Amino acid sequence: MLIGLDMGDTHTDAVLIEGGKVIRHRKSLTDREDPLETIRKALEELLSSCPAEEIQRINLSTTLCTNAVATGQVSPVGLLLEPGPGLNPGLFACGQKNFFLQGYVDHRGKSVFPPNRGEIEEADRELQRAGIKHLAIVGKFSPRNPEHELFIRQCLSPHYEFITLGHRVSGKLNFPRRIYTAYLNSAVYSTYSVFAQAMERFIEEKGWKGPVYVLKADGGTLSLSPSRSLPVETILSGPSASIMGALALTPVVDDALILDIGGTTTDVAFLAEGIPLLEPQGITLGGYPTLVRALLSYPLPIGGDSQIKIEGNRLLIGPLRLGPCRALGGPCPTPTDALIYLNRLELGDKAEAKKAIQELAHHLGLSPEKTATTILREMASFIAEKAWRLLEKINSRPVYTIKELLLPRILKPKKVIAIGGPAFYLQRELEEALGLPVEVPSLAPVANAIGAALSQPTAELTLLADTALGVLTVPEEGLKEKIPSSFTLEQAKERALSLLRQRLSRLAPQSQGAELEVVEAQSFNMVEGFYTIGRNIRVKVQVKPKITPLRGESNGKAI
Amino acid sequence: MERLYKAKNRLGLVFFPAFDWAISPTHPEREERLLYTQDQILEEGLKDIEGIEEYRAYLAPDNEVERVHICVPDVRSRVTEAHLVAAGGAIVAGRKVLEGEVDKAFALVRPPGHHAFRIVHGARGFCTINNEAIMIEHLRRHYKIKKVAIVDTDCHHGDGTQDIYWHDKDTLYISIHQDGRTLYPGTGFLEEFGGPNAYGYNLNLPLPPETGEEGFLYALENFVLPVLEDFKPDLIVNSAGQDNHYSDPITNMRFSAQGYARLNDRLNPHIAVLEGGYSIEGALPYVNVGIILALAGLDYSFVREPDYSPEKVSQSPRITDYIARLCEETLQAWQKREELRARHFQGKDRVTRRRRIYYDTEGLMEYQQETTLICEECAGLSWIDSHTDRGSHILAIFIPRDACARCQKEGHALFEQTETTFYRDGIYLQDRVEDVLLKK
Numbered sequence: 001m002l003i004g005l006d007m008g009d010t011h012t013d014a015v016l017i018e019g020g021k022v023i024r025h026r027k028s029l030t031d032r033e034d035p036l037e038t039i040r041k042a043l044e045e046l047l048s049s050c051p052a053e054e055i056q057r058i059n060l061s062t063t064l065c066t067n068a069v070a071t072g073q074v075s076p077v078g079l080l081l082e083p084g085p086g087l088n089p090g091l092f093a094c095g096q097k098n099f100f101l102q103g104y105v106d107h108r109g110k111s112v113f114p115p116n117r118g119e120i121e122e123a124d125r126e127l128q129r130a131g132i133k134h135l136a137i138v139g140k141f142s143p144r145n146p147e148h149e150l151f152i153r154q155c156l157s158p159h160y161e162f163i164t165l166g167h168r169v170s171g172k173l174n175f176p177r178r179i180y181t182a183y184l185n186s187a188v189y190s191t192y193s194v195f196a197q198a199m200e201r202f203i204e205e206k207g208w209k210g211p212v213y214v215l216k217a218d219g220g221t222l223s224l225s226p227s228r229s230l231p232v233e234t235i236l237s238g239p240s241a242s243i244m245g246a247l248a249l250t251p252v253v254d255d256a257l258i259l260d261i262g263g264t265t266t267d268v269a270f271l272a273e274g275i276p277l278l279e280p281q282g283i284t285l286g287g288y289p290t291l292v293r294a295l296l297s298y299p300l301p302i303g304g305d306s307q308i309k310i311e312g313n314r315l316l317i318g319p320l321r322l323g324p325c326r327a328l329g330g331p332c333p334t335p336t337d338a339l340i341y342l343n344r345l346e347l348g349d350k351a352e353a354k355k356a357i358q359e360l361a362h363h364l365g366l367s368p369e370k371t372a373t374t375i376l377r378e379m380a381s382f383i384a385e386k387a388w389r390l391l392e393k394i395n396s397r398p399v400y401t402i403k404e405l406l407l408p409r410i411l412k413p414k415k416v417i418a419i420g421g422p423a424f425y426l427q428r429e430l431e432e433a434l435g436l437p438v439e440v441p442s443l444a445p446v447a448n449a450i451g452a453a454l455s456q457p458t459a460e461l462t463l464l465a466d467t468a469l470g471v472l473t474v475p476e477e478g479l480k481e482k483i484p485s486s487f488t489l490e491q492a493k494e495r496a497l498s499l500l501r502q503r504l505s506r507l508a509p510q511s512q513g514a515e516l517e518v519v520e521a522q523s524f525n526m527v528e529g530f531y532t533i534g535r536n537i538r539v540k541v542q543v544k545p546k547i548t549p550l551r552g553e554s555n556g557k558a559i
Numbered sequence: 560m561e562r563l564y565k566a567k568n569r570l571g572l573v574f575f576p577a578f579d580w581a582i583s584p585t586h587p588e589r590e591e592r593l594l595y596t597q598d599q600i601l602e603e604g605l606k607d608i609e610g611i612e613e614y615r616a617y618l619a620p621d622n623e624v625e626r627v628h629i630c631v632p633d634v635r636s637r638v639t640e641a642h643l644v645a646a647g648g649a650i651v652a653g654r655k656v657l658e659g660e661v662d663k664a665f666a667l668v669r670p671p672g673h674h675a676f677r678i679v680h681g682a683r684g685f686c687t688i689n690n691e692a693i694m695i696e697h698l699r700r701h702y703k704i705k706k707v708a709i710v711d712t713d714c715h716h717g718d719g720t721q722d723i724y725w726h727d728k729d730t731l732y733i734s735i736h737q738d739g740r741t742l743y744p745g746t747g748f749l750e751e752f753g754g755p756n757a758y759g760y761n762l763n764l765p766l767p768p769e770t771g772e773e774g775f776l777y778a779l780e781n782f783v784l785p786v787l788e789d790f791k792p793d794l795i796v797n798s799a800g801q802d803n804h805y806s807d808p809i810t811n812m813r814f815s816a817q818g819y820a821r822l823n824d825r826l827n828p829h830i831a832v833l834e835g836g837y838s839i840e841g842a843l844p845y846v847n848v849g850i851i852l853a854l855a856g857l858d859y860s861f862v863r864e865p866d867y868s869p870e871k872v873s874q875s876p877r878i879t880d881y882i883a884r885l886c887e888e889t890l891q892a893w894q895k896r897e898e899l900r901a902r903h904f905q906g907k908d909r910v911t912r913r914r915r916i917y918y919d920t921e922g923l924m925e926y927q928q929e930t931t932l933i934c935e936e937c938a939g940l941s942w943i944d945s946h947t948d949r950g951s952h953i954l955a956i957f958i959p960r961d962a963c964a965r966c967q968k969e970g971h972a973l974f975e976q977t978e979t980t981f982y983r984d985g986i987y988l989q990d991r992v993e994d995v996l997l998k999k
């Protein structure tokens with residue numbers, strides 16, 4: 001039995017899957033004051049009569065870290081930066097205390113200027129005095145050579161609760177994002193750690209056997225205990241759980257568009273030959289652009305509960321949600337009222353929905369019937385227009401080789417998968433507006449929890465080999481090792497894959513079956529004068545993204 | 560809470576490093592050239608800055624090339640896709656500015672183009688087609704711009720750009736470079752002052768070797784900016800070569816990333832297009848970050864090479880004096896250009912010049928005889944009899960963009976009446992009024 005739980009801002013969805021079928025699903029309200037209790041209750045009810053030993057796996061997607069950042073419930077963080085030359089580093093001073101240290105590593109990973117021990121020790125004393133327990137140490141180009149960050153940590157006193165090192169958060173180059181990512185990781189460490197410990201205790205008390213995983217924003221999972229040192233990876237996993245759910249419910253091999261239509265927003269995502277696209281850099285949380293790997297998901301400010309108003313004689317839907325629909329006692333008409341008026345949906349006080357639509361109709365000088373259908377059409381065409389504009393942007397992304405420019409990979413969706421509460425009722429309008437077949441899987445409202453249940457561990461690694469310097473680095477693993485001048489691209493790929501295998505077995509011990517792949521492999525001749533002095537080799541490997549489709553749909557039993 | 564940094568000027572970037580193209584494996588124009596620049600741009604997070612937008616380059620179609628060049632025998636036999644993408648990248652950058660999508664743009668493309676002449680028999684100085692000229696002529700064709708100033712800050716004299724705009728007084732070409740007596744291509748002196756119909760609109764400032772930061776900035780303030788003030792261009796283009804850097808392996812100057820950033824800040828061009836620059840590790844990453852920040856109107860004061868020291872960019876007092884005199888002399892020539900034109904060309908109806916053009920990549924020599932009609936109405940009809948030591952021989956006729964009725968008529972008549980038997984590789988007519996290239 002596989003368990004999936006997705007805790008959202010308003011609802012928490014949980015499903016139990018057995019033999020490829022959803023056996024049970026449960027929706028409850030999220031208690032934002034006590035997320036742990038919300039999860040406990042949801043799991044207890046979902047698993048009430050299940051034998052503990054039959055639980056194979058529990059996958060959790062939580063908004064814990066996301067909300068901690070949004071509400072400012074984070075620990076004060078001391079930032080130790082080694083900015084070197086470039087942008088004014090003062091711009092990224094997001095810590096409670098910020099230190100700009102001497103020292104510089106260049107783009108090839110050469111230590112150009114060493115860090116200064118005295119300066120670090122002084123910063124250490126000041127941090128102690130301020131009572132700061134959480135640090136982030138981030139150097140420019142640290143993924144190319146982690147030694148300076150390691151040296152800085154080594155110079156500090158041992159009194160800190162947690163320290164994030166920049167090179168461990170990602171192998172990607174982007175100093176400002178690395179700072180924000182490391183900062184957030186340290187800022188949410190305590191909150192997350194308390195939660196993870198309590199979760200472990202709770203599972204143990206219950207005697208549930210399966211391992212516990214947490215969802216990441218890239219649609220993959222990470223096992224609970226190693227996630228404690230990388231809590232930032234668990235932010236914003238909700239939209240990805242939904243995308244993975246849509247994929248489990250409707251397996252696709254072509255390019256496709258995924259719409260997750262909610263109350264306030266509609267998330268747009270794309271599949272390339274059935275594989276979800278990733279954010280090019282990383283996800284943005286609370287205004288902080290990060291390097292956290294994430295599925296590309298673009299929120300549009302329109303949903304079933306969007307406020308409808310009239311300006312001039314035009315209908316405006318969204319961008320705000322002022323409350324539920326009028327039929328449920330909300331303050332203004334919403335698309336949901338239109339669905340109720342048209343008898344597509346039964347919900348709340350139908351008379352109130354009718355009144356809301358009639359008022360709008362009166363202002364527009366249209367029949368109520370026509371008004372309701374116009375609302376749905378406008379909503380669908382808004383979504384279509386934005387989705388196609390987004391697609392155009394994706395298809396015109398810069399490329400850096402002549403080959404890619406001559407033979408570009410153009411994304412061309414052949415169908416649409418729509419999930420989320422209102423999806424089913426809007427199918428007709430969406431098909432018309434998008435000009436593509438729209439599939440709404442029958443378990444669409446709990447797709448997020450299904451996605452959570454079926455997601456698999458993911459991990460990636462970046463390897464950089466410089467045969468002129470005779471050095472290989474793998475930042476995510478904090479690894480720097482010597483290589484011979486004869487080291488080749490093939491050897492680099494092999495080494496990267498074997499290191500990724502090791503990393504994966506540490507981050508997700510039960511994932512032996514996972515398939516790995518090389519996603520980038522480049523080798524540049526390095527020339528000095530007119531002689532080749534070596535090769536600059538760059539390799540990126542990852543766990544091949546995978547989702548287990550549900551075997552035939554079952555409506556299961558809502559409890 | 561907004562953590563993104565916002566640019567004062569909206570800046571468009573077209574970055575095309577051509578990671579799969581080289582002239583030859585160990586040539587300075589190779590795959591690796593912009594690799595570390597890309598690393599630095601990524602690491603600085605420049606693309607996350609609000610207002611900095613990156614665009615995809617495209618392959619310029621042949622007719623864009625033909626608007627500027629006569630390739631012998633044709634475009635496809637002389638250029639590779641890489642050349643067309645570099646030119647296309649510059650066009651994208653220019654369009655984004657003129658469409659008003661951005662305030663400024665920077666095309667970081669390779670290979671460079673400023674050594675490419677009107678007639679193209681091959682590659683010279685790593686260049687085959689002139690990216691800036693192709694961009695400018697595209698923009699002139701599609702938008703309302705007339706006067707363009709090109710300020711070429713590459714260390715080598717942009718002899719190709721000079722050739723293309725030799726007769727065009729709507730395009731002011733200013734080149735600041737290392738003295739041709741000490742560096743390829745050996746040209747670029749004050750005497751090269753423009754053709755008879757555009758005399759004074761080609762300005763060369765050959766700086767002595769070992770010119771420091773001070774010298775460059777002096778020349779900018781005391782020569783380039785005053786001339787631009789006078790000329791009042793609709794569009795300023797910087798041919799942003801980066802080989803004046805103190806660490807460049809093939810030149811002898813002492814400029815820095817800070818200097819390049821300040822130069823772009825003061826020059827304030829609408830569009831910058833990368834030209835040369837072969838210190839790919841020690842200079843380009845920092846120079847390009849400096850230029851991007853300066854163009855975006857952001858703080859570049861923290862940009863500096865890891866090995867920077869004031870001594871590396873200093874210059875001797877002798878050089879300081881020399882540059883002051885050079886600027887003075889050149890500025891005066893610019894101010895007296897009408898007088899000088901009258902003195903040189905009064906009473907003449909045409910001017911003929913002969914020259915040899917060397918294509919170093921192929922080791923090919925071209926011999927040109929160019930005749931230009933002196934015309935008060937337009938840039939004047941020109942024709943070039945061109946043959947090479949490989950036996951190729953053509954006649955190229957150029958009817959300028961603003962050609963008067965007489966120059967148009969004479970150009971067509973020349974094309975009709977000349978016998979092809981003498982020119983074994985054909986007779987070309989570049990008719991800019993009709994925007995076509997004819998060949999017979």
Ligand SMILES: [Zn+2]
Pocket residue numbers: 713714715800802834835836
């Ligand atoms: Zn040059």
Ligand SMILES: [Zn+2]
Pocket residue numbers: 934935936937938939940962963964965966967
């Ligand atoms: Zn004329």
